[in-house]
Amino acid sequence: MxxxxxxxxxxxxxxxxxxxxxxxxxxxxxxxxxxxxxxxxxxxxxxxxxxxxxxxxxxxxxxxxxxxxxxxxxxxxxxxxxxxxxxxxxxxxxxxxxxxxxxxxxxxxxxxxxxxxxxxxSSDWNMVANVVARSAGIWAPHYVSVQSNGYWEHKAFKDRPGVGWMLYLPEVVILKQVPEAAALVPVMGKDAKGKDKQIGTIIVSVTDAPFSDENPEHVKIANAIEVRLVDQDLLPRYADL
Known part of the structure; x- marks a missing residue:
């Protein structure tokens, strides 16, 4: 790293x-x-x-x-x-x-x-995803992004959050929707009756190495996920948040 x-x-x-x-x-x-x-x-x-x-x-x-x-x-x-x-x-x-x-x-x-x-x-994507999941539990955010320094210049859409290494969205996302993702991590919470429910999903672009904006393949994968999400109206514009 x-x-x-x-x-x-x-x-x-x-x-x-x-x-x-x-x-x-x-x-x-x-x-x-x-x-x-x-x-x-x-x-x-x-x-x-x-x-x-x-x-x-x-x-x-x-x-x-x-x-x-x-x-x-x-x-x-x-x-x-x-x-x-x-x-x-x-x-x-x-x-x-x-x-x-x-x-x-x-x-x-x-x-x-x-x-x-x-x-x-950490170079361990699971540990980083645990931090993202914890932040979702604390704040119920619109999104959580994890990016290496410099990825901003490589994002597919400058007016929307980037996927980078991983992106949390308060949506249930399945692999069929983003087949380029290396992993999808469900984030669980509680409903009004205290029962377990999925409150969002962490979309992980690469799992075999820490994400790097200097790696063209990593950037290609993250960009492809961003395009998929926009096509399905899942990646919000900053102006709409």
């Missing part, structure tokens, strides 16, 4: 935008992100300087630190649209990673973005 990867999560935030709720949502995702790499076990608040960005650890084993909550409450006091919380793993170079939520009141869109350099990511 040579390039950074990003996970983009687009949603309408159903709950309130209190600092404690937003940070708890990030913590729930971090629990799964930590499994991707040892470099994702520690998270810090960002700051104006490197020294200030190393002052506050955000999470303990199972909760958020009171010091980080106090700092964030002070930073975001009086601001509600958008509320932006950014954290990072304290590493630089190929081990660096960041996680950011830009939350806006519904019906406006909110966005969660994780960016991980090669040593802060």
């Amino acid at each position: 040579k390039h950074a990867y990003d996970i983009s999560i687009s949603l309408r935030h159903a709950g309130d935008l209190s600092v404690s709720i937003l940070v708890e949502e990030l913590r729930l995702l971090v629990v799964e992100l930590q499994k991707l790499s040892p470099s994702l076990h520690e998270w810090l608040l960002t700051g104006d300087t490197r020294d200030s960005a190393l002052l506050y650890g955000v999470f303990t084993c199972a909760s958020t630190t009171t010091s980080s909550l106090s700092v964030l409450e002070n930073r975001l006091k009086g601001g509600i649209d958008p509320r932006i919380i950014s954290i990072w793993n304290g590493k630089e170079g190929h081990a660096a990673a960041s996680l950011r939520i830009m939350a806006r009141p519904a019906p406006h869109l909110s966005l969660v973005t994780f960016v991980g350099r090669p040593r802060s990511f």
Whole structure:
């Protein structure tokens, strides 16, 4: 793996935008992100300087630190649209990673973005898909995309999300609809009566190697899936979200 990867999560935030709720949502995702790499076990608040960005650890084993909550409450006091919380793993170079939520009141869109350099990511597509599934459970997003840095230039449609390595859609998608996909992972949730139901599908373009935008075959497969999805009105336009 040579390039950074990003996970983009687009949603309408159903709950309130209190600092404690937003940070708890990030913590729930971090629990799964930590499994991707040892470099994702520690998270810090960002700051104006490197020294200030190393002052506050955000999470303990199972909760958020009171010091980080106090700092964030002070930073975001009086601001509600958008509320932006950014954290990072304290590493630089190929081990660096960041996680950011830009939350806006519904019906406006909110966005969660994780960016991980090669040593802060995983080459195991199953582990990455687990992070995507977890994000779907936390936020019920419109889509979740996982792409290597640079794939934006290769997407089939610039006005729609790209498939890249994998794409979550809140739809039931079967192999007959996207035969080019290497794997389809059903994401399960609960209906109004508490019964298990499929809430979406993760469409995976390649499983035999980490996706690379420098690999023409990987790009070809992802583009073909994007075309299939558009033909079936399954890949939304950004403007329609």
